[in-house]
Amino acid sequence: MPISDLSMYDSLSYSLDSVLNALQQTETQLGTGKRVNSPSDDPVAYGTSVVLNAQLSAANNDVNLAQAIQGKLTTVSGQLSSASTAIETAIQVATQGADASTSATEMQTLAQQIGGVLDSVISAADTKYDGAYVFGGNQTLTAPYSASGAYSGSSGSNTFTFMDGSRVHLTYDGQAIFGDSNSGLIGTLTALQKALNAGDQSAVSATLSGLQTGLQQVALANAAMGADLQTVSSVISNQNTNVTNIQATLSNIVDLDVAQATSQEQAQSLQEQALTSFAAGLQRVPLVDIIA
């Protein structure tokens, strides 16, 4: 079959274009380290990567949120533990105040001690984390307790639900835990302080059971918080595993087999060099020299 010179150049140009296109694609992949750089590279893989990337973003967000909530609950739990210690002190003080051998002057001193405990409990009940009050129910922007122990929060509590459905408390009904100036723990401490100031030992004695109940309430709240902390730890652990698994799946789908691509790039470069060398050879037309 006769071969026209033009077709040789055309075929050479076509072959060079094909090789260079393939080479460019391989170099793009090597440059990004990814096999799938646009939807047309592998439509199914790209679609899967869209969904996986969204899951990855949500899982990472959940981990960040869980860590933030973990920090908050740990701090608040510490506050409750301090409150428990203060209540135990109050019980000791009340026991001492109820003793008939305690003098009126000593009872005044004990009253001052209870004042400190009361301040400490109200301070714990007004715990604020990241700008939000924890024991005000839904009311997170204003302090739920006044200095006198009056409660202005709501009776609800806020919760947060993670992606996997796990739910934890973000705020608590302070009144259910600490009571207020007339009831519960704070009410009992207020009554105790008054009884000590008045030197009324029977009234002091009457507060002991209320203090025990208050101590139990705070312990129960701390236990509930501990359960929430466990939930949060579990979410962090599970979502971290989830993140690792998603990243591995994504890598399998879109990442490049660098060794294979490098080998392919070398073969394509060699082919390009061979074609370029062939093009240089086409410059020789011996018969033209003969005619000349």
Place this chain on the structure above:
Amino acid sequence: MSLNLNAIGLSGILAAEAEFAATESNLTNASNPNYSVESVNLETLAGAGGAGAGVSVLGVQRADTPFLDSEINQANASQSFYSAYSQPLQAAENIVAPSSGTDLGQAVQTLFDSFSNLAASPGDASARSSVLSAAANFSQIAQSTSSDLSQAAEQSVAGIATMVGQVNQDAQQVAQLNGQIIVEQANGGSAPALLDQRDALVNDLASLIGASADSNGNVSVNGTPLVSGTAALTLSASGSGASSSLQIALPQGTIQLSQPGGEIGGALSAAASLTSLQNSLNSFVTSVANAVNAQQEAGYGLDGSTRVPIFEVTDGEPIALNPALNTQNIAAAASASGVPGDGSNAGAIAALASAVGIDSSLPTGNAQQVFAQITSQFGATVQTAQNNQTQAAASLNSLTTLQSSTTGVSLNAELTNLIQYQNDLQATTQAVQAANNMVSYIIQEL
């Protein structure tokens, strides 16, 4: 006798001259892709008793491949179609799935993540600002994606008017050449150069609009005539973007040209595909915005407000961030009494990320699965177009090479011919000289 000998020699010289001319034409057109190699048709002259009495030049003929011409036109039309079709789609991939920056899917996820953060800190000003910022970002990306796709569709057909002008110009020239070829052939000529010119124009028309021609130069597009003998009909374009259409003017009115091929057909198909993609994405964005609005309107803002939508959604227009939205009226709380600490409504909005059936195009999928389906389907369209273009280019290259073996100029063959014709001429001239010498000798002897 001497006159006969000279006449025989002269016929040989004339034949060699004609062959030289054909070879020279072949050599000078060696790089002309529209040229078909020419050769001289010779016939033996019969003398007394039927003996050979020289050579006669019947004419010049060009190498022809009628079947391959048609195949090449089709391959050319196909290659031009897929080239014009795939290029705008490839460019649009960077709009839907930018190599840097945020795509719509990521913007949606960021929006849902911001609501999740707000659910954990409903009274926090920075969490509220993040929601506002994510909603603004989502609407801005939705608007720019829609606008960029619309622009890409317009750009893909921007050259249609120029190409239609070129089609009409080519059709006119084909009609004129048809007339000239008829005249030449009626006078006994083969009109090789005119046929070359016509083939080149038909090839151009195939590339532009997927036209095909019969052996008489009648050109049609999908069966609709464009050139009939020496008359060319006029093609015109109307509309814009994906609604662009083509018409051919007939003496009795106009006829709509459906499914044109070539570059024009590819550009129109690209505009249609881009508009379809734009509609799918707009529908997806509207579905997400409506779902978010519905849940937002069920809740309460920090300022006690309710039923304040996040997005403005208008039929047929891209969504926009509600200008009345601020950090205070984002409805994180599920009840007025729950304000400001309740973030359950924000949590409900965040949970829309995994809600199925958010878009009617995929009743069993969530928002990201809908977006994945749209991008995946578009990717498959682009991939198919690229593969078809590669195949069409390979097919065209293969057919052109095959045709070239018959119609192309081989420099080696032509230079060999040149040597042969040079030798022929020298030999014939020598023969005439010898005949003259012989006649002179006879005259002297007499």
